[in-house]
Amino acid sequence: MSIHLHNIAKHFGTTQALEPINLDIHAGELVGLLGPSGSGKTTLLRIIAGLENADRTAQPSKILFGDRDVTNVHVRDRRIGFVFQHYALFRHMSVYDNVAFGLTVLSRKRRPNSGEIRARVFRLLEMVKLEHLANRYPAQLSGGQQQRVSLARALAVEPEVLLLDEPFGALDAKVRQELRRWLRHLHDEFNFTSVFVTHDQEEALELSDRVVVMSNGRIEQIDTPDELYREPKNRFVFEFLGDVNHLEGKVTNGVLTCGDAYWHVDLPDGHEELLLRPHEVRLTEQPTSESHLPVTITAISPVGAEVRVELEADWLAQPWLATVRHTDFEHLALRRGQRLFAHPRHWRRFPKAESKATEQSRVA
Amino acid sequence: MRRIGDAPLIRRLLIGAALVLSALFLLLPLVAIFAQAFSQGVMVFWSNVSNTFTLHAIGLTLMIALLTIPVCLVFGVALAWLVTRFSFPGRRILQTLIDIPFAVSPVVAGLIYLLLYGRNGWIGTWLDGHDIQLMFSWPGILMVTIFVTCPFVARELIPLMQAQGSREEEAAVTLGATGWTTFRRVTLPNIRWALLYGVILTNARAVGEFGAVSVVSGAIRGKTNTLPLHLEQLYQDYNAVGAFACAALLAFIALLTLAAKAGLEWRAARREAFA
Numbered sequence: 001m002s003i004h005l006h007n008i009a010k011h012f013g014t015t016q017a018l019e020p021i022n023l024d025i026h027a028g029e030l031v032g033l034l035g036p037s038g039s040g041k042t043t044l045l046r047i048i049a050g051l052e053n054a055d056r057t058a059q060p061s062k063i064l065f066g067d068r069d070v071t072n073v074h075v076r077d078r079r080i081g082f083v084f085q086h087y088a089l090f091r092h093m094s095v096y097d098n099v100a101f102g103l104t105v106l107s108r109k110r111r112p113n114s115g116e117i118r119a120r121v122f123r124l125l126e127m128v129k130l131e132h133l134a135n136r137y138p139a140q141l142s143g144g145q146q147q148r149v150s151l152a153r154a155l156a157v158e159p160e161v162l163l164l165d166e167p168f169g170a171l172d173a174k175v176r177q178e179l180r181r182w183l184r185h186l187h188d189e190f191n192f193t194s195v196f197v198t199h200d201q202e203e204a205l206e207l208s209d210r211v212v213v214m215s216n217g218r219i220e221q222i223d224t225p226d227e228l229y230r231e232p233k234n235r236f237v238f239e240f241l242g243d244v245n246h247l248e249g250k251v252t253n254g255v256l257t258c259g260d261a262y263w264h265v266d267l268p269d270g271h272e273e274l275l276l277r278p279h280e281v282r283l284t285e286q287p288t289s290e291s292h293l294p295v296t297i298t299a300i301s302p303v304g305a306e307v308r309v310e311l312e313a314d315w316l317a318q319p320w321l322a323t324v325r326h327t328d329f330e331h332l333a334l335r336r337g338q339r340l341f342a343h344p345r346h347w348r349r350f351p352k353a354e355s356k357a358t359e360q361s362r363v364a
Numbered sequence: 365m366r367r368i369g370d371a372p373l374i375r376r377l378l379i380g381a382a383l384v385l386s387a388l389f390l391l392l393p394l395v396a397i398f399a400q401a402f403s404q405g406v407m408v409f410w411s412n413v414s415n416t417f418t419l420h421a422i423g424l425t426l427m428i429a430l431l432t433i434p435v436c437l438v439f440g441v442a443l444a445w446l447v448t449r450f451s452f453p454g455r456r457i458l459q460t461l462i463d464i465p466f467a468v469s470p471v472v473a474g475l476i477y478l479l480l481y482g483r484n485g486w487i488g489t490w491l492d493g494h495d496i497q498l499m500f501s502w503p504g505i506l507m508v509t510i511f512v513t514c515p516f517v518a519r520e521l522i523p524l525m526q527a528q529g530s531r532e533e534e535a536a537v538t539l540g541a542t543g544w545t546t547f548r549r550v551t552l553p554n555i556r557w558a559l560l561y562g563v564i565l566t567n568a569r570a571v572g573e574f575g576a577v578s579v580v581s582g583a584i585r586g587k588t589n590t591l592p593l594h595l596e597q598l599y600q601d602y603n604a605v606g607a608f609a610c611a612a613l614l615a616f617i618a619l620l621t622l623a624a625k626a627g628l629e630w631r632a633a634r635r636e637a638f639a
Contacts, residue, residue: 051534051537075534075537075538076496076537076538077540084531089532101539101549154539157540
């Protein structure tokens with residue numbers, strides 16, 4: 001079931017939560033709405049669900065599920081599954097009754113008989129591996145278990161569209177990882193269309209077929225995770241998708257200078273701000289003919305496959321972050337207080353007027 | 365490390381003072397009521413209670429309470445729902461307005477009703493023209509009782525419903541539940557203890573209300589006399605045993621109410637421990 005949004009805007013009082021937005025989500029797609037808090041992503045999700053109404057503007061707004069116009073259809077008739085950030089389980093009902101709820105409130109004509117409901121609830125509980133906890137109450141479950149119950153509850157009514165509002169936000173890292181993989185699996189198996197909201201770029205990039213990056217009620221970019229990371233359309237997207245190091249200085253005759261640091265770049269004269277990712281910073285013991293960027297190591301933390309190194313220098317407004325491989329880390333014998341030279345492998349710039357990025361790589 | 369007030373002497377003094385004060389101000393009067401009521405034996409107590417006028421007063425008081433509770437219940441739930449689930453201009457003001465009956469002296473409340481609905485009142489004149497008499501009859505007593513008791517249920521519910529938020533209700537609606545089903549199966553179970561607690565408070569106040577009722581009832585024996593008014597009349601007539609018999613009845617109702625409240629709290633605590 002595809003989702004088509006046309007001219008969706010939303011005001012809360014005088015603040016504009018969403019600027020008029022158009023968005024197409026294909027049938028069977030898993031789409032992540034990514035943005036900082038206040039970017040309008042949850043509002044957009046709630047409008048798709050029908051929990052919130054879009055503004056009535058001169059230009060009519062429209063929400064289509066497939067060919068079905070649901071713009072004026074009430075939430076309860078939209079046939080969506082909604083998973084809330086804090087699960088919103090019915091606290092006075094057992095796990096079984098929570099999952100069965102959507103089936104027991106169906107009109108008598110459409111309601112399955114009690115045996116069928118029972119079979120279906122247990123099938124769902126089996127799917128989320130919680131059949132042994134059917135008689136427990138939500139307060140007796142862990143966060144991860146509660147979220148699985150809430151998913152099972154949403155899926156009980158066989159929705160064609162599954163909407164998830166920061167589904168894993170309140171869980172610890174390991175459980176989150178597990179549930180992500182599990183959701184992806186579920187999505188592929190049942191083939192519904194899913195939209196989820198997150199502020200965690202890693203989650204969005206890992207889970208989604210396509211990511212919608214939002215800020216200040218606007219859509220900044222819609223792309224596959226891969227394209228998004230490699231070709232950010234603007235500075236906001238680039239900065240939001242990962243750590244960024246800034247280098248600001250004056251370019252004269254192809255040399256960017258900033259305090260006692262300088263660097264050969266292929267840019268016209270003028271003030272420039274260049275951006276680079278931590279893995280694009282190489283550390284060497286000697287300056288090269290191309291660059292002279294002296295830095296001092298202020299912190300070292302081995303995180304997973306890489307070592308994160310924090311760098312400071314008096315020509316830098318903010319410390320830089322560099323990631324180096326463990327072998328390089330040992331080879332260079334890095335330690336705190338050590339003075340080294342940074343050497344950018346690759347950089348980008350987002351001129352203020354245009355949104356088109358310039359990037360340049362160099363082999364050094 | 366010693367905390368403040370941990371010294372044995374101070375501790376004993378504080379606990380002792382609390383006990384003595386509770387006994388003097390709470391327990392002793394209660395005991396005195398029953399002692400006075402039964403001071404001339406059970407038979408005299410019984411003859412006072414079974415007196416026609418007293419029986420009528422009991423009946424009227426219970427009727428008023430029984431009529432007040434459902435009205436306050438519906439009003440309180442509707443108001444709490446409105447204030448906690450919707451945002452609209454004037455929501456804050458409405459929340460403040462709920463407290464008027466608490467802030468205003470009951471006698472003033474009674475006088476206002478008299479002024480409005482009495483024979484010469486603004487609305488009363490019109491009502492009189494249509495042969496409807498509210499003041500100095502039981503509808504008037506009901507009206508002022510509802511006025512003084514209407515905040516209890518809403519006051520109990522609003523903080524609870526605010527804390528619980530509307531997520532569960534939203535979840536129910538996304539699962540296809542109608543408004544009434546959502547209320548019956550999701551909202552009501554979540555607020556039922558607070559609701560019952562509000563009802564108990566409403567009942568206690570409805571039974572015991574004196575000030576507002578005394579202004580609008582006219583205190584006609586056997587007609588518009590509630591138990592508290594009857595008690596006062598008996599006392600003015602130097603029938604101390606009769607007055608205390610009524611007082612004992614009221615105290616008994618209060619004790620029942622307290623027992624119900626304690627029972628509810630005990631159950632709620634047990635539920636919490638279990639959940």
